[in-house]
Each structure stands twice: as C-alpha cells, then as structure tokens.
Amino acid sequence: MKKHDHKEPLFRISKSGYVPLQKAWAIRMVALLLALIVSALIIFSIVKLNPIKVYGTMFQGAFGTNKRMWVTIRDTMMLLCIGLGLAPAFKMRFWNIGAEGQVLVGGIASAACMIYLRDKVSSTAVLPIMFVCSMLAGAVWGFIPGFFKAKYGTNETLFTLMMNYIAIQLTSYFVALWENPYGSNTVGVINSRSKFGWFPPIFGQMYVLNVIIVLVLVVTIYVYLNYSKQGFEIAVVGDSENTARYCGIDVKRVIIRTMVISGAICGIAGFLAVAGAGHTISVSTAGGRGFTTIIVAWMAKFNSFVMVLFSALLVFLEKGAMEIASRYQLSDYVSSMVTGIILFFILGSEFFINFKVTLRKRFSKEVSQ
Amino acid sequence: MGKEPYLETNVTIRMVDITKRFAEVVANKNINLEIRSGEILALLGENGSGKTTLMNMLSGIYMQDSGSIYVKGEHVTIRDPRDAFDLHIGMIHQHFKLVEVLTAAENIVLGLNETRLVDLKNVREQVAKICDRYGFVVEPDKKVYDMSVSEKQTLEIVKVLYRGADILILDEPTAVLTPQETDKLFVVMRNMKADGKSIVIITHKLHEVMEISDRVAVLRKGEYIGDVPTSETDPQKLTDMMVGRAVTLNIDRPEPVDPKESLVVKNLTVKDINGVTKLDNVSFTAYTGEILGIAGISGCGQKELLEAVAGLHKLEKGSSIMFYPRGDRDQGEDLAGQTPIDIKHKGVHLAFVPEDRLGMGLVGNMNIPDNLMLKCYDQGRSPFTNRKKPREQAIQIIRDLEVVTPGLRTPVRRLSGGNVQKILVGREIASDPYLLMTAYAVRGLDINTSYTIYRLLNDQKKKGTAVIYVGEDLDVLLELCDRILVLCSGRVSGIVDGKTARKEEVGLLMTSFKEETA
Ligand SMILES: Nc1ncnc2c1ncn2[C@@H]1O[C@H](COP(=O)(O)OP(=O)(O)OP(=O)(O)O)[C@@H](O)[C@H]1O
Ligand SMILES: [Mg+2]
Numbered sequence: 019m020k021k022h023d024h025k026e027p028l029f030r031i032s033k034s035g036y037v038p039l040q041k042a043w044a045i046r047m048v049a050l051l052l053a054l055i056v057s058a059l060i061i062f063s064i065v066k067l068n069p070i071k072v073y074g075t076m077f078q079g080a081f082g083t084n085k086r087m088w089v090t091i092r093d094t095m096m097l098l099c100i101g102l103g104l105a106p107a108f109k110m111r112f113w114n115i116g117a118e119g120q121v122l123v124g125g126i127a128s129a130a131c132m133i134y135l136r137d138k139v140s141s142t143a144v145l146p147i148m149f150v151c152s153m154l155a156g157a158v159w160g161f162i163p164g165f166f167k168a169k170y171g172t173n174e175t176l177f178t179l180m181m182n183y184i185a186i187q188l189t190s191y192f193v194a195l196w197e198n199p200y201g202s203n204t205v206g207v208i209n210s211r212s213k214f215g216w217f218p219p220i221f222g223q224m225y226v227l228n229v230i231i232v233l234v235l236v237v238t239i240y241v242y243l244n245y246s247k248q249g250f251e252i253a254v255v256g257d258s259e260n261t262a263r264y265c266g267i268d269v270k271r272v273i274i275r276t277m278v279i280s281g282a283i284c285g286i287a288g289f290l291a292v293a294g295a296g297h298t299i300s301v302s303t304a305g306g307r308g309f310t311t312i313i314v315a316w317m318a319k320f321n322s323f324v325m326v327l328f329s330a331l332l333v334f335l336e337k338g339a340m341e342i343a344s345r346y347q348l349s350d351y352v353s354s355m356v357t358g359i360i361l362f363f364i365l366g367s368e369f370f371i372n373f374k375v376t377l378r379k380r381f382s383k384e385v386s387q
Numbered sequence: 388m389g390k391e392p393y394l395e396t397n398v399t400i401r402m403v404d405i406t407k408r409f410a411e412v413v414a415n416k417n418i419n420l421e422i423r424s425g426e427i428l429a430l431l432g433e434n435g436s437g438k439t440t441l442m443n444m445l446s447g448i449y450m451q452d453s454g455s456i457y458v459k460g461e462h463v464t465i466r467d468p469r470d471a472f473d474l475h476i477g478m479i480h481q482h483f484k485l486v487e488v489l490t491a492a493e494n495i496v497l498g499l500n501e502t503r504l505v506d507l508k509n510v511r512e513q514v515a516k517i518c519d520r521y522g523f524v525v526e527p528d529k530k531v532y533d534m535s536v537s538e539k540q541t542l543e544i545v546k547v548l549y550r551g552a553d554i555l556i557l558d559e560p561t562a563v564l565t566p567q568e569t570d571k572l573f574v575v576m577r578n579m580k581a582d583g584k585s586i587v588i589i590t591h592k593l594h595e596v597m598e599i600s601d602r603v604a605v606l607r608k609g610e611y612i613g614d615v616p617t618s619e620t621d622p623q624k625l626t627d628m629m630v631g632r633a634v635t636l637n638i639d640r641p642e643p644v645d646p647k648e649s650l651v652v653k654n655l656t657v658k659d660i661n662g663v664t665k666l667d668n669v670s671f672t673a674y675t676g677e678i679l680g681i682a683g684i685s686g687c688g689q690k691e692l693l694e695a696v697a698g699l700h701k702l703e704k705g706s707s708i709m710f711y712p713r714g715d716r717d718q719g720e721d722l723a724g725q726t727p728i729d730i731k732h733k734g735v736h737l738a739f740v741p742e743d744r745l746g747m748g749l750v751g752n753m754n755i756p757d758n759l760m761l762k763c764y765d766q767g768r769s770p771f772t773n774r775k776k777p778r779e780q781a782i783q784i785i786r787d788l789e790v791v792t793p794g795l796r797t798p799v800r801r802l803s804g805g806n807v808q809k810i811l812v813g814r815e816i817a818s819d820p821y822l823l824m825t826a827y828a829v830r831g832l833d834i835n836t837s838y839t840i841y842r843l844l845n846d847q848k849k850k851g852t853a854v855i856y857v858g859e860d861l862d863v864l865l866e867l868c869d870r871i872l873v874l875c876s877g878r879v880s881g882i883v884d885g886k887t888a889r890k891e892e893v894g895l896l897m898t899s900f901k902e903e904t905a
Binding site for chain 2: 254
C-alpha cells in the first residue's frame with residue numbers, strides 16, 4: 019500500500035443547514051465592515067489619503083446634494099427595473115442576457131411615441147401609450163428567443179446576445195432617422211421645449227414617477243414569483259422539465275410566456291430611461307446595465323426586495339467612485355479597486371452564509387498516537 | 388502516523404467513534420465498525436439510518452465530525468475521493484456518478500490523475516481484461532446516456548476495479564438489477580472475496596443479505612446496533628434488530644370486490660425517438676379493485692407502458708387506451724393521443740409513481756409542501772397558489788408514513804431515498820385516484836417501509852381503485868398481485884393468475900421471446 023501521510027486539512031467546508039435571518043445579516047454586515055477596513059488600508063498605502071475622508075467623498079458623490087441623491091435614486095430604479103425583468107427568466111434557468119436589447123427597443127418605442135404623437139394626443143395621454151408601446155416592444159424582443167427555444171431548442175444565451183446586436187443596429191438606424199440638430203449624429207433632447215412625453219414632476223421632484231413605477235413592479239414581481247400559479251410553474255420548469263411535463267405543465271408555453279414577461283419589464287426600463295431620465299435615445303441608453311443587473315438578480319436570489327438593496331449598493335459604488343476619481347484627480351483604477359473590494363466581500367459573505375467552515379482540531383490526533 | 392493500539396491482522400478498516408451531523412440531523416452517532424479482509428459485510432438499516440453517510444466517509448465524500456478511521460492499522464484522514472483511491476477504497480454509489488455525454492472508456496479514465504495523454508486504446512484493453520476475469524459486459528465506446536441502469540452500474544464497478552480498489556463498497560447495487568443480474572453480481576462478488584478483497588454491501592433485501600454476506604452490521608437511527616454472523620441469524624431477527632421492535636412479514640391479498648373493466652389497452656405500440664419499437668401491440672385490461680402486476684426483465688417496456696398511459700409518449704396508429712373511471716362504462720375516455728395536460732383537464736384521476744423519482748416525480752430543490760402541490764397547484768380559479776392545503780397534507784403524510792425529515796422546509800433532495808419515495812407515493816395516493824400506476828414503488832425502500840407501501844396499495848385496491856404495480860421482485864409480485872402481466876421485449880408474453888402461478892413459470896415467460904428470436 020502506498021504510504022498514506024495525509025494530514026487532516028487545516029479547515030473543512032460543509033454546507034450549513036438553515037441559517038437564521040439575523041445571523042445571515044450579521045455576517046453581511048461584518049463583511050461590509052471588513053471591506054471598508056481593507057479598502058481603507060489600500061487607499062492609505064497607495065494614494066496616502068485619509069480613508070475616512072475618501073469614504074465621505076464617496077457618500078457626497080452619491081448623496082451630497084439633493085440633485086445627486088435623486089440621480090442616485092433614479093439610476094437605482096433603472097437597474098432594479100431591469101433586474102426585476104431578468105428574475106423570472108433566470109428563475110426558469112433561461113439565460114436571458116438580452117436585457118440590453120430589450121431595454122433599447124423599449125426606449126425606441128418610447129422615443130417614437132414622443133416624436134410621432136406630438137400635437138396628436140394630450141401630454142397626459144401619451145405617457146400610458148408610451149408605457150404600453152415600450153412594454154410591447156420589449157415583449158416582442160423577449161418572445162423571439164423564447165419561441166425559438168421552446169419550438170426548436172435553440173441556445174438562448176447566444177440567441178439573446180444576438181438580439182442585443184440587432185437592437186443596437188436598430189437604434190443606430192433610428193438615431194440617424196431622428197437626428198437633431200442635423201449633422202450632430204444624435205437625437206438630442208426630445209421635445210425639450212414642450213416637455214411632451216416627459217415624466218411630470220411630482221412634489222417638485224423629477225423622478226418620483228420612476229420610483230412609483232418600479233416599486234409597484236417590485237411588489238408585483240415578488241408576489242408573482244412566490245405566490246402565483248405561474249410563478250410556481252416557472253420554478254418547476256427551471257428545476258426539471260421532465261417533472262414539469264409529468265405533472266401536466268405546458269413547458270413550451272411557460273418558456274414563451276415567461277420570456278414575454280421578462281422582455282416586457284425590460285421594455286418598461288427602456289421607457290423609464292427615455293421618458294423618465296434621458297429624454298433621448300442613443301445606443302448607450304442601456305449603458306451595459308443589462309449585464310450589470312445579472313449580478314443584481316443572482317446576488318438577490320431573485321428576491322425583489324433584496325434586489326432593491328443590491329441595485330442601490332451598485333449605483334452608490336459607481337457614483338462614489340466617480341466622485342473620488344474626479345475630486346482627488348485619481349485615475350479610475352483606484353476607485354474601481356475600492357468598488358471591486360467591496361463587491362468581493364459582499365459576494366464572499368454569501369459563501370460564509372451558505373457554508374460552514376470548521377477549523378482543524380489541533381490536538382485530538384496527536385494524542386491518539 | 389498513529390498505529391492502532393489494538394491491531395488485529397485481518398481487520399482492513401476500523402472506524403472508531405464516528406459521528407457525523409448535517410446541520411440539525413445526527414446521521415451517524417458514535418459508530419464503531421470494522422471491515423475484515425476477505426469477507427462480505429452487509430450493512431443493514433432502515434431508510435435514513437445513516438448507512439450511505441457512514442460509507443461516504445470512507446469514500447471521501449464527507450469527513451467525520453469526530454472519530455477516527457484506521458486502514459490496515461494506520462490512522463488515516465480521507466479528505467476526498469482521491470485519498471480513498473490511494474487507500475484502495477472504491478464505492479459504487481446509490482445514485483450513479485457518471486458523465487452522461489461521455490463513453491464508458493472516457494468515464495473510466497475521468498478523474499484519474501494522469502498527466503500524460505490518456506491512451507484510450509490501452510484503457511479498452513485493460514477494461515476488457517477486467518471484464519473477462521469477472522464476467523462483466525461493457526461496451527467501451529457506448530455513451531452513458533444510451534445505457535440502461537444495469538449497464539451503468541456495471542460500468543461503475545469496472546471503473547472502481549480499474550482503479551485498483553480492493554475494498555469495495557456497494558450502496559444498494561441490487562436495487563436496480565433483475566434477479567438474473569443480481570445473481571451475476573453475486574458471482575463476481577464471491578470471486579473478489581476469494582481474492583482477499585473486502586466488500587461492503589448495502590441492501591434492503593434480506594434474502595440477498597442471507598445469500599451473499601458473511602456478517603451483518605445493523606444501524607438504527609444513526610446508531611450502531613450490533614453485528615452478527617449471517618449463519619446465526621434469519622430475516623425475522625434482522626428485521627426486528629433494524630426496526631427495534633417485532634414486525635410481521637407477510638403481505639395481504641384481499642379478494643377483489645366486484646371487479647369492473649377500468650383500463651382497456653388495445654394494440655398499444657410505442658417507438659422511441661430513434662424509431663426503435665419499445666412496445667409492440669400490447670393489449671390488456673386492468674380491473675377496479677384489483678392489483679395487476681407487471682413483470683419483466685429491465686428495459687422490456689414496463690416504463691414505456693406506464694408513461695404511455697400517462698400521456699408522456701407518442702403512440703403509433705391503432706393504439707387505444709380506454710379508461711372507465713371506477714368502471715363506469717358511460718364515462719369512457721380514450722386516453723390515446725392525449726397529453727398529461729389534457730388528461731389532467733379532463734379530470735381523469737390518474738396517479739403515477741414513476742421510476743425516476745427526483746427526475747420526474749418530484750422537484751429536488753423544492754420542499755415537501757411545494758412538491759405535494761405539483762399535481763394540484765392549478766386547481767381553482769384564483770391566479771394564486773393555495774399553500775395552506777399542501778402544508779396540512781405534508782404534515783399528514785409525514786405523520787402517516789413516518790417520513791424522517793428535519794422539517795417541512797427541507798428540499799426533498801436532501802432526504803434519504805426511502806423518505807423521498809414516501810413523499811411521492813403519499814402524494815399520488817392522496818389525489819384519490821381511480822387508476823394508480825407504480826413503477827418500482829419499493830425500490831431502495833427498507834423492509835418496514837416496503838410493507839407500508841404494500842399496505843397502502845391494498846388500501847387503494849379495497850377502495851375500488853385499479854392498481855398497476857410494476858415490480859422486479861417476483862416473490863413480492865406473486866404474493867401481492869391478483870394477476871401478473873409478463874412483458875418480454877415489448878410484447879405481452881403471458882398473463883397469469885397471481886395466486887396459482889409459480890415463480891419458474893413467470894421467469895420463463897420473462898425470457899420467452901428472447902429465446903425464440905435467438
Ligand atoms: N447532504 C445531506 N444534507 C442533509 N442531510 C443529509 C444529507 N445526507 C444525508 N442526510 C440525512 O442524514 C440521514 C441519514 O441519511 P443516509 O442517506 O445516510 O441514510 P441511508 O441509511 O443511506 O438511507 P437509505 O436506505 O434511504 O438510502 C437522513 O436523515 C438524511 O436526511
Ligand atoms: Mg442510502
């Protein structure tokens with residue numbers, strides 16, 4: 019027999035059972051604290067700045083002024099909205115990485131309404147119309163890969179990715195079509211004078227409507243996924259198609275339906291981006307958020323309320339990082355590093371929640387010799 | 388390394404004071420077990436008593452929370468399966484661990500610590516050598532997804548032997564084998580024993596324990612109850628040891644009351660996706676208040692037969708499946724060409740316990756109430772699911788069938804095999820079916836639970852349900868069923884009376900067409 023001289027490993031990892039909610043959150047808080055400490059050390063040792071000040075600056079960047087705070091909220095809502103769109107698809111184990119495209123076509127639909135319905139309908143009536151059009155556009159963009167997956171078993175990852183490129187090309191086309199002023203190669207701010215098709219300010223704030231729409235969606239999606247029959251079907255299909263078929267679930271229908279819903283919500287995000295934020299359309303309207311939100315959806319395990327926190331965190335980090343970069347004339351690297359460290363610890367904390375780590379019992383073995 | 392103080396020469400493995408917990412569940416509690424060289428040790432215990440867990444600590448899947456393991460007198464730490472290989476310990480798992488898209492030969496070399504390119508030709512030769520020596524049949528280039536269960540198992544055993552194991556652990560190997568295949572396996576096991584290898588076999592079938600083992604060790608609820616030489620015990624004593632109280636081992640067969648035609652199948656023909664005929668012109672009738680057994684060697688179409696009735700297969704022209712709820716001729720319904728959805732919406736009370744429990748009958752990641760909800764979640768007009776009912780049902784099933792689970796929230800994939808099956812059978816019976824079809828309902832269940840299932844089937848029978856029981860244990864089929872339909876290569880080779888038929892007769896029917904065509 020080969021000599022077997024393995025020592026007991028230093029630590030062992032095993033799956034932990036049910037972790038009480040308080041404990042889970044305590045671990046997350048500790049992780050955040052650790053992240054701040056580690057980043058502080060790095061900030062101090064590399065750029066010789068007072069870390070507390072730097073954190074203050076980050077906070078300033080995100081919440082420093084009333085306007086900044088509302089921009090942070092607006093961007094959080096945007097991210098959250100896309101995340102809510104992805105959740106049903108991901109829960110079904112349908113890898114929809116086409117949120118980017120679904121947001122864009124939703125945006126195009128909104129912009130088209132703003133341009134073509136000018137003077138034709140009242141400015142209050144146009145918003146619901148835009149809402150529905152964007153939703154439909156996104157739904158179509160979700161339907162297509164869903165249909166092909168259900169009917170022909172095509173690979174949804176590649177398919178949805180391709181749909182992104184088509185949406186980008188489509189956007190370029192419309193940007194050229196609606197170019198304003200001529201030669202600028204942008205659409206410019208649409209209806210900047212009449213504000214036709216813009217979200218109206220509520221209580222003097224520009225972005226209250228964004229918040230209302232998205233928060234309604236948060237609750238709706240939560241209830242839909244956890245308490246509705248359709249949500250249950252999504253969970254079954256996501257886990258085992260065979261079981262779904264066995265218990266009489268129409269798998270194809272569920273796939274298509276879910277992708278339509280997923281696309282529709284991403285389409286609404288496009289509506290928010292155009293009518294509720296930028297008032298313009300360009301190929302960067304989605305701005306990579308379709309991919310960032312994949313992290314949001316997964317970290318939150320498709321729980322919409324947890325998604326609120328993660329979207330807020332990501333947007334906060336982004337704004338804060340931008341601020342320290344400009345305030346201290348730092349290169350982007352330092353701020354990206356801080357962002358990276360914080361994300362690393364937060365993601366890492368999930369590991370410690372799901373697994374139990376046991377250290378080696380030092381002496382038990384030696385004694386038995 | 389630490390030498391064991393009380394070394395005995397013929398002890399290969401000694402496990403001392405082993406404890407293993409899973410969160411709140413104590414799966415093994417202070418277990419002391421020894422495995423001797425040149426013996427076949429049977430490990431016996433009810434479902435969830437911790438047999439698999441204990442063996443998994445030898446094969447490197449888990450590590451004990453406390454206690455020590457000695458291999459040939461040396462204290463060892465088995466951190467992962469590779470450490471187990473180094474110690475020549477090989478385990479064939481209850482649930483196979485093969486890569487479906489690879490071939491047999493590729494699966495054999497997979498995971499070996501080979502730095503050089505693997506010479507598959509060489510592997511094939513060696514595999515052939517092992518097969519010749521022990522009488523296995525393995526086609527090295529066959530893909531795993533094309534294999535039957537018994538082929539997969541053979542491959543698992545060959546894989547372990549190829550890696551030089553001389554301590555073999557077989558976790559319920561016979562659960563998926565036909566009696567003939569089991570006999571072959573036992574021949575191999577005896578050969579290996581003669582070679583001085585140590586073998587541990589986990590099985591719930593007591594006659595197998597009596598036939599193959601030298602010694603029996605019994606676990607109950609995670610504790611080590613004791614061990615006895617096989618020659619000094621009998622099935623009744625073992626059962627009592629396992630359960631902790633006296634149990635009676637016999638199966639009722641109440642006379643069918645007022646049998647009426649319930650399921651009339653005519654000319655049922657089914658082909659698989661490759662166009663291979665799986666069922667060929669099958670015709671039979673199942674009556675209310677009767678248990679119709681279906682016998683046959685594995686892969687003879689039993690699975691397809693039940694799935695076809697459940698609407699999971701495309702049927703060939705001319706097939707007809709007439710279903711009369713509770714024997715009512717006016718409400719006849721042709722199930723041929725209907726999908727499970729149609730069948731469900733028509734309100735046909737059809738319950739089906741499929742062979743693949745976690746892959747078809749249940750959703751592994753869902754908890755017990757959600758799994759109970761699978762069949763009835765869409766009842767009622769409300770767009771929302773009703774969670775109260777399945778919860779109550781779960782509590783009832785857990786109580787009635789003595790399901791061992793840490794709680795309602797536990798995903799069913801974490802339960803032991805027997806408990807998974809109890810949930811599935813419990814759900815199907817709770818739906819108050821007119822027709823109940825079960826495929827290998829007691830596979831992997833301990834003897835106590837098996838008898839519980841037989842009792843439940845008999846209860847259904849007495850209620851006037853037509854019960855179809857696909858089984859592999861001929862003794863049980865002959866004791867439980869009123870009539871037995873024998874399938875051979877997708878054709879009906881005979882329908883016999885359960886009370887009068889002899890085992891040999893059924894055995895012969897099971898292979899009749901094989902010999903005809905050969
Ligand atoms: N990975 C796991 N996580 C949580 N609990 C587990 C895990 N594996 C086993 N258990 C629990 O430990 C206990 C022992 O399970 P084990 O699988 O060893 O039983 P068993 O004797 O092999 O049963 P069976 O005859 O049904 O295969 C059971 O209560 C089971 O629910
Ligand atoms: Mg087991």
